[in-house]
Amino acid sequence: MNIFLIGFRGTGKTTIGKLLAQRLDKEFIDTDEYLEQKQGKTIKDLFREGGEPLFRDIEAQTIAEVCRPDNRVIATGGGVILREENVRRLRKNGIIILLDADADTLYKRIHDNAQTQQKRPSLTSLNAYEEIEYLLAYRRPLYDRIADFVINTASLSKHDAVNKILSFLHTYVKDLRKG
Template sequence: MQTHNLILTGFRATGKTSVGRIVATRLHWIFLDTDELARQRLGAPIAEVVARHGWPFFRAAESQLLQDLATMQQTVLATGGGAIEHLREWRELRRGALVVWLDADSDTIRRRLRHDPASGHQRPSLTGQPIADEIEHLLERRRPMYAAGSDLRLSTEGRSPEELAAEIVQTMHNL
């Protein structure tokens, strides 16, 4: 398989950005984070955009961003947790890319979100439900999508970003 990109997918707080930065450095590739790119394009944090315009507006902007990124080369892309739901765009984005699903159980995700001071403004509620219910509901819905839309699943539980990055780089070298 000829890979010219690496795409990291998974639920929020699974380490996509941390791992992605390390992999990009090791491969001497560009690193991009779709949440950061969306924030730059929209001129405000995601939570603010969602509060003003709603999730459908943000998801439409995210869809366009994914379409625009489909021609990237030698890029490590950390995607937002919901990017996998853009099925048509996802198919285009993953052509010639290795897609790695960084997975964690709901307790681990909840703990990471609780300890991340940036979660409130970077990761707005998706459903309006209490965080524990939201995580369970969304994981149940998205796990089949992550599985179908990925080439490799890595559990992030008990593993450092450096360990995960080393495994991903090794996998890429073995392709």
């Protein structure tokens, strides 16, 4: 069983995913890092070359590849839910956990992370904070629609977030065995 972490940029998918994978003794994959390594380019470069459509095509191919093996913790890109083919693959191949946070928290985390600013493109012509608010308003219903479990990471440590996920997974697996 794969565990997919979805959510907006800055919610902690990579940080929490690595720790969760370690605790579960599973392989960890960050799909953004995976596709950058495979393409030999940053996401920002891919956007520059072919815009969002090119990036979303490559992202869909990446999701198809990383779903095949089982028993992984997989942190997805924030926009993975924009394509129905990705949603179908995630649902078919594992449990989907949404990491969520408010716009203020996300802005601070993204703004404080130089690597995120260098490697990730702006997706709108809005300023950084307004873009977060706009994209969250658009994406949140999509995230909520497919999530098996939602956890707000705004005020949790990475360890507390992982413990909440582990508690959910324990209950989820126990319920599967009963059913």
